[in-house]
Amino acid sequence: MKLKITPYPLAGRVQAVVSKSDVHRAMICAALADRETVLTTGASNRDIEATAECLRALGARLDSPDGRRWRIAPVTRPAETGTIDCGESGSTLRFLLPLIPALGLHRTVTGSGRLPQRPLSPLRELLEEHGALIGGETLPLELSGGLAPGRYSLPGNVSSQYVTGLLFALPLLPGESEIILTTPLESAGYVEMTLRTLRRFGIRISPAENGWRIPGGQRYRSPGGLSCEGDWSNAAFYLAAGALRSDGGPVTVGGLDPASPQGDRAIVGLLRRFGAAVEETAGGSVSVAPRPLRGIEIDASAIPDLVPILAVCGCAAEGETRIFNAARLRLKESDRLQTVSAAIRALGGHVDELPDGLVIRGGALSGGEVDCANDHRIVMSMAVAAMLCGGPVVLDGAEACRKSYPGFFDDYQSLGGIADVL
Numbered sequence: 001m002k003l004k005i006t007p008y009p010l011a012g013r014v015q016a017v018v019s020k021s022d023v024h025r026a027m028i029c030a031a032l033a034d035r036e037t038v039l040t041t042g043a044s045n046r047d048i049e050a051t052a053e054c055l056r057a058l059g060a061r062l063d064s065p066d067g068r069r070w071r072i073a074p075v076t077r078p079a080e081t082g083t084i085d086c087g088e089s090g091s092t093l094r095f096l097l098p099l100i101p102a103l104g105l106h107r108t109v110t111g112s113g114r115l116p117q118r119p120l121s122p123l124r125e126l127l128e129e130h131g132a133l134i135g136g137e138t139l140p141l142e143l144s145g146g147l148a149p150g151r152y153s154l155p156g157n158v159s160s161q162y163v164t165g166l167l168f169a170l171p172l173l174p175g176e177s178e179i180i181l182t183t184p185l186e187s188a189g190y191v192e193m194t195l196r197t198l199r200r201f202g203i204r205i206s207p208a209e210n211g212w213r214i215p216g217g218q219r220y221r222s223p224g225g226l227s228c229e230g231d232w233s234n235a236a237f238y239l240a241a242g243a244l245r246s247d248g249g250p251v252t253v254g255g256l257d258p259a260s261p262q263g264d265r266a267i268v269g270l271l272r273r274f275g276a277a278v279e280e281t282a283g284g285s286v287s288v289a290p291r292p293l294r295g296i297e298i299d300a301s302a303i304p305d306l307v308p309i310l311a312v313c314g315c316a317a318e319g320e321t322r323i324f325n326a327a328r329l330r331l332k333e334s335d336r337l338q339t340v341s342a343a344i345r346a347l348g349g350h351v352d353e354l355p356d357g358l359v360i361r362g363g364a365l366s367g368g369e370v371d372c373a374n375d376h377r378i379v380m381s382m383a384v385a386a387m388l389c390g391g392p393v394v395l396d397g398a399e400a401c402r403k404s405y406p407g408f409f410d411d412y413q414s415l416g417g418i419a420d421v422l
């Protein structure tokens with residue numbers, strides 16, 4: 001779908017959508033638990049649907065009678081074989097892969113879009129070392145065998161999703177296991193989210209030197225009901241929009257927990273460092289109003305998903321914005337260092353692509369057509385970048401926002417944005 005955006009300053013209030021990261025974790029724990037769980041999530045998205053479908057294929061029962069809550073009955077007697085389709089969701093794939101051998105199941109695991117190209121080593125090798133049998137070079141993979149408790153050593157800078165996947169599976173094994181990180185952990189907030197959800201389901205995990213110790217033989221215990229939290233990653237698009245034009249804003253996003261373990265909460269401090277006026281209220285709202293912005297240096301190791309929108313902020317800031325420690329961005333739904341650079345250039349901006357980062361020079365944007373590369377975060381960041389353009393912007397492939405935020409353009413229009421299907 002091609003969408004034409006007519007530049008207009010956004011202002012007003014929207015409610016945060018649910019964090020898909022929080023929902024994936026809660027759904028998986030609920031599917032492993034001792035009794036039914038009701039999750040309150042609000043509206044769903046493609047990635048959440050992918051996890052739900054995969055958990056069904058593992059033998060859990062999930063239904064969402066009102067589209068805002070999920071009733072999840074745990075895996076009881078799973079079928080011997082079957083296929084689990086992770087769609088385009090990297091989290092779903094990396095979180096569920098270790099569970100298949102841990103539960104002693106035989107499954108074909110598949111996925112689409114860029115997922116087959118996204119890395120699975122060293123998770124795959126670790127699982128094979130510990131007894132899993134994995135057939136196929138890339139997706140679809142055939143998994144069987146079992147998983148033995150023990151020492152799981154892996155680097156911390158490829159994807160934190162590997163660590164999360166192991167943290168779900170290892171408590172189910174008959175003996176104690178350890179996860180040892182051989183390099184410092186990036187995206188650490190996501191592992192904090194995992195540990196918090198595991199605690200809510202009664203799973204004990206203790207920190208150890210460079211990793212965690214995981215007692216075996218544990219049972220997931222359902223808390224009965226659980227509410228998933230608002231998404232700082234997607235809120236960041238609209239919070240940034242509040243800062244970008246002197247004749248726009250303020251933009252307020254409600255439903256955000258200031259104490260959330262989500263690393264992307266860092267958007268508040270980053271927008272302040274750019275120079276924006278940011279106000280947080282006790283009720284969980286954040287309001288951002290424009291001020292003159294200046295370029296800053298940003299270490300992206302803990303906040304990979306913020307990079308596309310931070311690059312757009314860089315376009316609106318005076319001077320240079322440098323984003324570093326972002327090599328992992330090449331392994332997402334698109335090679336985001338390349339696709340963000342190409343998109344900003346297509347709109348007339350100035351950006352240099354480095355092996356592990358971006359340098360953006362602020363200045364006026366003209367407008368133009370952007371290939372969104374089937375990447376939701378490119379769609380949403382460039383819809384916001386359109387506010388900075390002198391002429392219209394055409395987003396080619398705007399439907400990719402369904403991966404995490406299907407209502408993105410409804411909210412865009414409620415803030416005054418002008419988006420027309422071509």
Ligand SMILES: O=C(O)C1=C[C@@H](OP(=O)(O)O)[C@@H](O)[C@H](O)C1
Pocket residue numbers: 020021022091158159160161164186187190191304305328
């Ligand atoms: O655990 C999660 O929910 C996620 C972890 C991050 O990935 P990496 O750890 O691979 O950076 C992030 O980019 C992704 O959108 C969601």
Ligand SMILES: C=C(OP(=O)(O)O)C(=O)O
Pocket residue numbers: 047088089090091092305332333377404
């Ligand atoms: C990288 C992302 O998700 P995933 O890895 O789950 O596909 C994302 O949402 O930006």
